[in-house]
Amino acid sequence: MAEIVASKKVLISGGTGFVGSAIIRALAEKHPSCAITVIDRSPPRPQHDLPKQVECMQVDVTNAREVGKAFLTVNPDVAIHTAGIVPCLADRFGRRLERTVWKTNVEGTRNMLNAAAENGAEAFIFTSTCCVTTDDLRISYPNINERWPTSPASLIYGESKAAAEALVLEASSDEMATCALRPSVLFGPGDYQLVPAIHACIRRYETPFIIGNGFNLWDVTHVSNIADAHVLAVENLVTSRTAAGEAFFIQNNEPIAFRDFCLAIWAHFGHIPPFEIRIPEGLAYFAGLACEITSWVTGSTTTLSRGSVRDACAVRYASGDKAKAILGYEARIGIEEGLRQSCEEYARRIGVELPDRGR
Template identity: 45%
Template sequence: MSKTVPSVLVTGGSGFLGSEVIKKLVETEQYKVTSLDNLPPSLGSETFSNVRYIRANVLQPSELEDAFEQAKPVIVIHTAGVYDLGNKRYQNRSTGPVYEVNIQGTKNVLEAAKRNGAKGLVYTSSFSVLVDEIEADFHNADETWPTGRATLPYGRAKTAAENLVLASNTSSFRTCSLRPTLIFGPNDPTVIPRLHDCIARGETSFVIGDGSNLNDFVYVSNVADAHVLAASNLLESGTAAGQAFFITNGEPVSARDFCVAVWKEFGHVPSLNISVPPGLAWWLGWTAEWVSCISRQPSTLSMGVVRDAAAVRYMSIEKARRVLGYVPRVSLPEAVVVSCQDYKEKLQSQRVKKNKSWD
């Protein structure tokens, strides 16, 4: 008798992480895969003939219901989410897309999954449930550290969503939550592009503090591996059920060293290392915020940026290793090279297209 192939549905399947999760699932040849997103697959991301792609919005229950009826997933991997960039990250508010998509969208997906007979759900949370307590440092933090103290909107929203997911865990509907740190890799929309932009803005010589503060980064394919491991666990032993896990590359690095490693891949080595005391940097950030408010022009510096730049934020992955069998397969140095090469190729492609448009 042939074995039934379990069906898995990935929300946010056209996104940076979601598309990588789908790729990993396809590589296992163990699942029937459905991608759900309100957008088509992003330019440059790989698509697969044996994956069903469905357009649906997690904020529209009727669209979700139709998608779940088509996919009939046994397990759901919920990567869909929204986050703010730049100084919007630090704006203190309690409404908007960050809350709507991350909280209500997650609630809608949970309800659709349970209503349509899914056996479990893996949620993409974030280390922001912890580190968005912006004034605190986090040295080798683990899952025993309490959440609920985040002061920034994204951390608050992800905490609320994670709580919904873990509270939904039962013997018949298993759930778990993964908390990746800063994710980067090919098609990266944030980390590598934003660090590359620092070169053109002439910001690479400035260091807030002494630059020794340790941070965690994680390569996108390693995060995708963790999601596949978590889905398999929930369908089999269930030892991950009801639990949260930090997912990192397991290689804490100083924020300055990571930035310099990225810049070197673009042929740029800062000629100076100008250390700005955190106290002075904070006042400069305060001034920049007021100037930005008066001029209505965005600023790259703010009090929040200063705090983020000087913070210590690295996590233990011992629990993920022990329970999920998670091992980061791509090292940080290798990941930096691959990610920067991908972005260099995209920049070159953009230059070629621009030159052709002038011909």
């Protein structure tokens, strides 16, 4: 298998970002002779290291002409599409960015698929998300599997990624095998959303507050684990093709209570909530509504909303059986080690010295 992958040319969209760069590092480490080209709107970023042998091209995936030109130049055997927009917390539960998100996540995927097919790529891997199912916040998702349907009533991120994933899976054929990987919430060194947002609760004196019962389980995925899954998908689609036309939930397979995850992050920074105040979900929901009304009247933004309350109380974890059976995927970095890496890297980024935890 190593010899087969080593002979391939791989094009990765979004390769200068958090997830894309991790995939490139994993692919280059396991298959160092593989030719890798990155296309991204942004040039290489210092916070996301890329191997020296990787070629980079500045390309906007929403521009079909630019994408087509890149594929024509590289003529890749394999395309990995990670480029997309993940709305920040303040925009996650609204529709303000709907047009931009849809254009990038759906039309950008369509451009990538068309260019890959036209230039004879044999494999196409799409970085999807668990949100294609779990962004319908009205429902609990305990130990779900890939047979669960995507929801017609969802947040714009989940809607857009579900539409893009459908394009990818429908495009799978004898000529070009495709698959989609659905990571849960991502963390790891270089994370710019999850750990920073939870750490910021310390500064805002929000750590004592528990919305709901605090026991709701959810999934997280270390970025190196989703990178490993992409490498496995490449290997599968250029050999046995048993993953063709399939979607896979990818996570650490260690469901953890949201509150416990937050407490672990705060502990790395030497913070323990001095007391706890439990806020019933219903009360928090109406507080979120009040914040939404206030932000609408004043033109400001809010992180507390009805959506963020439901999100914090959600039960969301999936089975890893299918990914293990077909891709051979198992999480290599566990939550405890992953959090250590994440918090140490974030502390360096913000210039904070972590307390000695006896290591």
